Amino acid sequence: MIAELGQWSLALALAIALVSSILGFWHLTRQSLSTAYLSRALTGTALLNFFLIALSFGALIWSFIANDFSVRNVAENSNSLLPTAYRFAASWGSHEGSLLLWVLMLAGWTAAVALRSANLAHGFRARVMAVLLILQVAFIGLLLASSNPFLRLLPAALEGRDLNPLLQDPVMVIHPPMLYMGYVGFAVTFAFSIAALLEGRLDPTWARWSRPWANAAWAFLTVGILLGSWWAYTELGWGGWWFWDPVENASILPWLAGTALIHSLAVTDKRDALKSWTVLLSLIAFALSLLGTFLVRSGVLTSVHAFATDPTRGILILSLLCAVVGIAFVLYAWRTREVGMGGSFSLVSRESLLLLNNLLLAASLAAVLLGTLYPLVVEAFGGEKMSVGPPYFEAVFAPLLLPAAWFMAMSPWSTWKSTSSFSLIKPLLFPLIAAVVVTAGFILLRGKGSIMMALGIASATMLACATVMHVAQRVRQQGIALSRLYALGLSYWAMVLAHLGVAVFIAGVTLVKTYEVEKDLVLSPGQTENFDGAMLRFDGVRMRTGENYGAWQGMFELKHANGSTVQLTPEKRRYMSNGQVMSEAAIDVGFFGDTYLSMGEPLPVEGNKPQAWTARIYSKPFINWIWWGCCMMALGGVLSIFDRRYRNKAKLKDKSMSQEQVSQAAV
Amino acid sequence: MNRKLFLILPIVSLLFLAVLLAKGLQSDPRKLESKRVGKPAPEIVLTTLDGKQFNSQSMQGKVWLLNVFASWCSACVTEHPKLMQLAEQHRLPMVGLAYKDKTSDTVSWLKQHGGNPYDIIAVDLDGRVGIEYGVYGVPETFVIDSEGKVRMRHAGPVDDEFIAQHVEPLLAVSNVGNTK
Numbered sequence: 001m002i003a004e005l006g007q008w009s010l011a012l013a014l015a016i017a018l019v020s021s022i023l024g025f026w027h028l029t030r031q032s033l034s035t036a037y038l039s040r041a042l043t044g045t046a047l048l049n050f051f052l053i054a055l056s057f058g059a060l061i062w063s064f065i066a067n068d069f070s071v072r073n074v075a076e077n078s079n080s081l082l083p084t085a086y087r088f089a090a091s092w093g094s095h096e097g098s099l100l101l102w103v104l105m106l107a108g109w110t111a112a113v114a115l116r117s118a119n120l121a122h123g124f125r126a127r128v129m130a131v132l133l134i135l136q137v138a139f140i141g142l143l144l145a146s147s148n149p150f151l152r153l154l155p156a157a158l159e160g161r162d163l164n165p166l167l168q169d170p171v172m173v174i175h176p177p178m179l180y181m182g183y184v185g186f187a188v189t190f191a192f193s194i195a196a197l198l199e200g201r202l203d204p205t206w207a208r209w210s211r212p213w214a215n216a217a218w219a220f221l222t223v224g225i226l227l228g229s230w231w232a233y234t235e236l237g238w239g240g241w242w243f244w245d246p247v248e249n250a251s252i253l254p255w256l257a258g259t260a261l262i263h264s265l266a267v268t269d270k271r272d273a274l275k276s277w278t279v280l281l282s283l284i285a286f287a288l289s290l291l292g293t294f295l296v297r298s299g300v301l302t303s304v305h306a307f308a309t310d311p312t313r314g315i316l317i318l319s320l321l322c323a324v325v326g327i328a329f330v331l332y333a334w335r336t337r338e339v340g341m342g343g344s345f346s347l348v349s350r351e352s353l354l355l356l357n358n359l360l361l362a363a364s365l366a367a368v369l370l371g372t373l374y375p376l377v378v379e380a381f382g383g384e385k386m387s388v389g390p391p392y393f394e395a396v397f398a399p400l401l402l403p404a405a406w407f408m409a410m411s412p413w414s415t416w417k418s419t420s421s422f423s424l425i426k427p428l429l430f431p432l433i434a435a436v437v438v439t440a441g442f443i444l445l446r447g448k449g450s451i452m453m454a455l456g457i458a459s460a461t462m463l464a465c466a467t468v469m470h471v472a473q474r475v476r477q478q479g480i481a482l483s484r485l486y487a488l489g490l491s492y493w494a495m496v497l498a499h500l501g502v503a504v505f506i507a508g509v510t511l512v513k514t515y516e517v518e519k520d521l522v523l524s525p526g527q528t529e530n531f532d533g534a535m536l537r538f539d540g541v542r543m544r545t546g547e548n549y550g551a552w553q554g555m556f557e558l559k560h561a562n563g564s565t566v567q568l569t570p571e572k573r574r575y576m577s578n579g580q581v582m583s584e585a586a587i588d589v590g591f592f593g594d595t596y597l598s599m600g601e602p603l604p605v606e607g608n609k610p611q612a613w614t615a616r617i618y619s620k621p622f623i624n625w626i627w628w629g630c631c632m633m634a635l636g637g638v639l640s641i642f643d644r645r646y647r648n649k650a651k652l653k654d655k656s657m658s659q660e661q662v663s664q665a666a667v
Numbered sequence: 668m669n670r671k672l673f674l675i676l677p678i679v680s681l682l683f684l685a686v687l688l689a690k691g692l693q694s695d696p697r698k699l700e701s702k703r704v705g706k707p708a709p710e711i712v713l714t715t716l717d718g719k720q721f722n723s724q725s726m727q728g729k730v731w732l733l734n735v736f737a738s739w740c741s742a743c744v745t746e747h748p749k750l751m752q753l754a755e756q757h758r759l760p761m762v763g764l765a766y767k768d769k770t771s772d773t774v775s776w777l778k779q780h781g782g783n784p785y786d787i788i789a790v791d792l793d794g795r796v797g798i799e800y801g802v803y804g805v806p807e808t809f810v811i812d813s814e815g816k817v818r819m820r821h822a823g824p825v826d827d828e829f830i831a832q833h834v835e836p837l838l839a840v841s842n843v844g845n846t847k
Contacts, residue, residue: 280677287681294688314692322685329681333674373684376691579744601739604769604792 003071006059007150010100013052013107014140020045021133028126035122042129043114049136050111057091057104060149064091070156073097073149079162079577081548089173090163095297095313096149098176102293103139105177105184110136113188113213120209127195128188135187138320146313162577165549171231179224179251183289185217186254189261190286193279194328197335202275207268210282212641214265215494218258219637225251226630237583237598239518239618241626244393249372250292253365257285260361262637263354271416273344273351276336277358283332287325288365294321295372346418353411357404364400368393398452405459405506408499409466427473431465448514456510464503471496490643498636505629511622512593518619522603524612532619533561534595541602541613549573551584554599554613558588570599570615593621704820708733708811709799711762713789716770721762721789726811730818730837731760733809734785734825735797737768738776740805746824747780753830754784758838763788766797766805810834 024042027033060073064087069075077094078087092101110132117125143149166172189210196206228251233241242248261281268278294317345351371388413419413427435458442457443449474492478484485493517532525540539555556568568586575582585598600614711723711733734750736743754761763785765773770790777783791797800809810819810833819833 276674283677291684315689318685318688318692322681325681326678329677333678336674337670373687376687380687380690581739 002059002062002066003068003150003152006056006063007144007148009052009059010056010103010140010144010150013049013056014137014144016045016052017049017133017136017140021130021137024126024130024133028123028130035126039120039122039126039129042126042133043117045133046107046110046114046129049133050107053104053107053140057100060097060100061088061091063150064088067160068156069158069160070152070154071149072151072153075153075157075160077161077163079160079548081576082160082163082168083547085170085173086163086168089167092176093163093167093172094149096143096147098180099139099143099147099297100149101177102180102184103136103143105180106132106136106139106187109181109184109188113191117209124195124199124201124206124209127198128191131191131194132187135191135324138324142316142320146316159577162548162575165573165575165580165582166235168548169231169235171227171234175224175227175231178220178227182217182219182221182224182258183251183254183292185213185220186258186282186286186289188213188217189282190328193282194331197279197331200335202268202279202336204269204272207265207275207278208646211262211265211269212643212646214258214262214282214285215637215640218255218262219634219641221251221255221258222630222634222637225255226627226634229630230627233623234585234587237585238616239516239585239596239598239620241512241623244371244388244390246372247296249368249393250295253368253372254285254288254292256361256365256368257281257288260358260365261285264358267351267354271345271351274355274358276332279336280332281358283325283328287321287328290317290321290324294318345416348414348421348424349418350411350414350416353407353414357407357411360400360404360407364397367396367400371396398456402455402459402506405463405502408502409463412467412470412495412499427469428462428466430469431462434465435459435462442511446515450514453510453514456506456513460503460507460510463506464500467496467499467503489645491640491645494636494638494640494643496636497639498633501629501632501634501636503629504625504632508622508625508627508629512620512626515621516619516623519617520600521615521617522612523615525610529617531617535559536597536617538613538615541611544571546573548577549575549582552599552602554586554597554615556586556597556615558595558597568595568597570597572599589624591624593619594623596620704817706817707815708809708817709796711764711789711796713791713796716765716773716788716790721787723762723815726760726762727815728813729760730813731762731811732834733762733764733800733811735764735766735800735802735805735807735809737766737805738772739768740766742824743806744780746806746826747784749825749827749830750784751782753825753834754786759834760786762786764796765790765792766802767792767794810837812837 020042024038027038028035062068063071063074064078065084067074067078067080067087069078073094073096074090077097078090082090090097092098110129113128113132117128120128192206192210192213196202225248228248229241232243233239261278264274264278264281267274294314297313297317371392374388409428409431410424413424438461439454439457443454474488475485478488519529519531521529521531521536523529523538525538528535528537530536535558537557537559539557541552541554544551544553551571551573553569553571556570557565558568559565566588568588570586571584573582573584574580583598585596587597588595596618598616600616603612603614605611708723711721713721715721732753736746750761753759761784763783765788768776768790769792773788773790789796794802800807806824808821808825808829809817810821812818818837821829821833
């Protein structure tokens with residue numbers, strides 16, 4: 001009964017979205033109803049739909065929590081032994097459930113826009129809502145047509161098949177919602193752009209309205225990708241954190257587009273320039289989110305992540321993608337012609353720097369897209385099945401994005417419209433020296449210098465230094481009082497935080513790539529091994545029973561060079577429901593790096609000797625900096641949303657002299 | 668002119684992408700094509716589970732199945748009943764390759780899961796034969812024809828579809844010489 005309730009409310013939401021969006025567009029084109037009325041009606045619909053879809057999602061969660069194995073999706077993805085938190089998460093662990101989560105997120109964003117858009121022009125607001133509702137129609141339709149999570153399984157199964165053990169991880173509980181929040185968040189900027197294109201009014205107001213939404217979506221996406229990477233690191237058992245796997249690429253593509261978008265929006269907002277580029281980026285960001293969903297859900301590319309494969313579904317998602325993006329691109333080609341080029345700027349200016357960074361981001365996006373789809377291209381032209389591996393991506397990605405760090409270092413020192421080259425170069429002198437010193441220091445003290453390593457460390461140091469120096473200069477001008485610092489604008493601090501995050505991230509990646517060490521071990525109980533200056537002692541293996549698995553738990557003691565010891569207990573788990581075996585690594589986390597230990601296989605016993613095991617140990621210097629860097633970027637994104645410039649009430653105050661200077665500084 | 672091109676470019680790339688993805692959907696990404704398909708099967712000289720010698724030369728002239736399995740492999744449990752079924756029909760010789768598996772474990776595993784479907788079980792303790800065959804994961808199954816060439820390679824548990832599509836046709840053609 002509960003599952004039927006879920007399905008009905010979903011169907012009702014579909015009908016409401018269909019009728020209201022069509023009526024909305026009908027009246028908007030014919031101008032047969034006042035836009036004030038339409039915008040109110042459509043926002044009301046959006047809220048109602050959010051309620052209905054949340055109800056539906058609640059019904060699915062309830063079915064999982066209550067172990068209702070008469071629902072096919074529950075029977076296929078859960079088990080009565082599964083801990084409650086994972087039963088909760090299992091509701092989006094399947095293809096069907098994750099699509100419902102997608103729809104819920106879309107409804108959530110739509111409702112959020114409905115609530116936070118009272119200050120938009122009525123006509124614009126009504127169009128935005130109508131576009132978002134049309135997207136709801138498309139996705140609920142897809143869900144009900146091909147991936148209904150509420151289908152019954154009669155007679156009911158006695159026991160469920162269980163959630164993929166790889167997904168039974170706390171991080172996996174929040175990774176998909178975060179990622180989807182990001183993906184779907186770009187639907188909002190997409191809708192803003194479509195509405196603006198429909199009205200033929202691409203102006204700074206449109207960009208200003210879009211900015212907080214773009215930043216929010218981008219921040220969520222950043223957190224989502226970060227969690228995914230962290231999950232792969234802790235759960236896949238071989239210490240990697242990024243594999244350039246098609247599914248990972250699918251999430252990095254909209255991220256790159258989104259990064260370009262939030263910066264390009266700044267230019268359009270402040271200077272009324274780059275308009276057609278910005279609007280294209282906002283369409284592309286959402287198109288790539290849809291492509292990501294398609295790649296993951298259709299299984300068109302082989303990947304360790306591709307959980308569901310079904311050609312019919314693939315065709316449906318693909319048609320949906322083509323319809324949505326196709327209409328958007330046609331609209332773009334048709335309407336943008338009427339848009340002027342906007343404000344002009346000289347060759348050396350903040351606009352140029354942002355545009356340069358945009359181009360670098362776009363180029364790296366194209367490179368990743370090419371690498372991801374290349375196997376399909378080769379196959380389409382009759383070649384053999386193949387895949388493009390990390391060497392390609394690493395070879396193209398770093399050289400394209402490291403220069404971006406240098407432009408980022410310059411950007412706070414630049415001014416809009418035109419900057420003298422000298423005023424850009426001068427403040428970079430000290431960071432440049434610092435970069436050389438730090439890089440040389442690392443090579444002297446720890447060795448293993450290489451061109452990429454030197455470039456990485458130098459770029460990170462340079463970016464961090466230049467950013468901190470800019471803050472120092474601002475603080476000197478404004479005084480250290482908290483209210484004065486706040487007056488610099490949250491956007492400014494958001495930029496500082498995010499750019500420092502990029503520096504920390506680059507440093508982490510470079511250091512872990514350069515200095516990581518790994519060693520394969522064969523250990524008998526009582527045996528001690530040297531590793532990277534530390535001593536590892538194996539104390540044997542004991543059996544342990546978890547809630548839904550049994551495990552061999554290796555007991556190790558790691559003694560660091562400085563004398564401190566830690567107990568490490570990696571596990572080899574065997575899940576009861578389906579007998580799958582999983583490795584659970586043990587990680588000694590530290591500020592300057594992790595020690596990562598994972599159990600291998602038991603060796604055949606010879607004679608009376610005790611059981612020996614294989615194990616693998618890694619030293620991962622500074623790997624945490626990768627996650628912390630991403631956290632700082634995401635936090636920057638969140639911070640910028642609360643900048644007072646985006647609140648209409650503060651508009652008048654903005655006009656005062658001192659604020660004008662401040663907003664000049666903030667991107 | 669340039670500007671127009673810039674405006675139309677997104678649609679053109681979308682169309683290209685759509686065609687590409689639609690084409691990609693038609694093919695099965697799970698199918699592993701082996702370089703060894705169509706080439707002579709690497710020779711196997713191994714001790715069998717009951718201590719005799721097995722040489723794959725002795726299989727010349729027959730269509731046979733090489734199934735890589737292990738007691739530590741969870742998916743092997745899934746395909747075991749299918750193999751038992753196939754064995755009951757006595758259609759073709761089946762050689763099991765106990766991959767990186769101790770003899771005692773293999774024996775008790777077979778006992779526990781309802782019997783031995785194989786005519787011969789070769790013990791590949793150090794996994795050398797597995798490497799020569801390019802074993803990607805366990806279970807994996809190779810169909811080897813009467814000329815000693817690898818005809819088909821299947822990764823993952825054997826299912827009805829695999830038997831119907833890849834085993835039956837070969838048997839239909841060469842059943843005459845395939846006396847067991």
